[in-house]
């Protein structure tokens with residue numbers, strides 16, 4: 001799995017436990033799925049999952065881990081494809097020039113392999129599923145040899161130790177069962193004519209844009225060559241591609257529209273105590289739509305960048321953050337929310 005700001009890696013067991021405790025729940029929606037970790041946890045627990053996110057790279061992860069049924073894929077064919085891609089001769093293209101020479105996100109030798117493999121995927125993948133699996137393998141391989149703190153707003157001043165390792169493709173571990181993936185704004189996704197037993201909402205909670213923070217994954221997946229700007233060599237359209245959830249003045253209306261539009265019996269929502277919205281406001285909104293609301297506070301380490309310190313755009317450490325932990329609020333809303341949250345509250 002790729003390193004990701006706000007990833008719910010540690011919370012997956014609690015979120016899945018809440019979803020499983022909902023009587024008769026089978027169909028789940030992960031509306032801001034990001035890495036798809038939560039959607040994967042739900043799929044592994046037997047839910048039929050729909051994963052949605054506005055990011056193109058997230059849709060590729062979703063096609064691989066959520067939409068694809070492991071039973072329908074020939075592992076030998078996947079291994080053969082990845083071996084063929086891994087053996088391609090390196091080629092100095094856009095990724096090498098932009099992200100390895102004009103910036104230092106990857107060693108140039110690995111950048112040239114990313115360029116070669118990305119072009120190879122368009123030639124050699126025979127189906128959309130193979131394409132998604134190969135792109136997922138490429139993103140995860142590139143993530144293992146990057147030279148960042150996990151965000152692509154800046155690269156490290158000194159090469160990270162992992163960046164010296166050669167990039168290697170590994171087959172993603174697929175899950176049994178089928179699911180669906182959408183790549184669209186959350187408002188549009190909830191307007192679809194589909195009902196769920198439970199919807200999980202993990203919206204961005206502050207001004208940090210995912211499109212800007214993961215611009216390299218967007219570019220690698222799209223395979224385009226946008227004009228880059230600044231020291232970080234971000235795509236020019238980062239300047240104009242904004243999520244309402246990242247805007248203090250718009251986040252509340254956006255969340256309100258999504259929650260009130262949800263076609264689900266229950267909702268699980270996570271939010272940080274450091275975000276734009278208060279615990280009380282979220283409770284009131286969920287109560288308006290679902291009736292009963294319970295909340296479990298979970299103490300969490302802050303994002304990796306905070307733990308590594310404050311860096312400027314050139315990757316130089318310029319300060320320390322004030323604190324290293326925060327609280328994730330885990331809300332559950334529905335006709336029987338308190339009963340569902342009780343065991344988890346007791347455990348936490």
Ligand SMILES: C[S@@+](CC[C@H](N)C(=O)[O-])C[C@H]1O[C@@H](n2cnc3c(N)ncnc32)[C@H](O)[C@@H]1O
Nearest residue numbers: 006007008032033034035054185186202210243
């Ligand atoms: C906190 S992250 C979700 C992390 C995810 N739960 C995980 O564990 O990987 C928020 C996600 O919301 C997505 N996003 C931002 N604005 C959106 C919008 N308007 N509609 C749908 N997704 C959006 C971002 O691309 C990002 O992946």
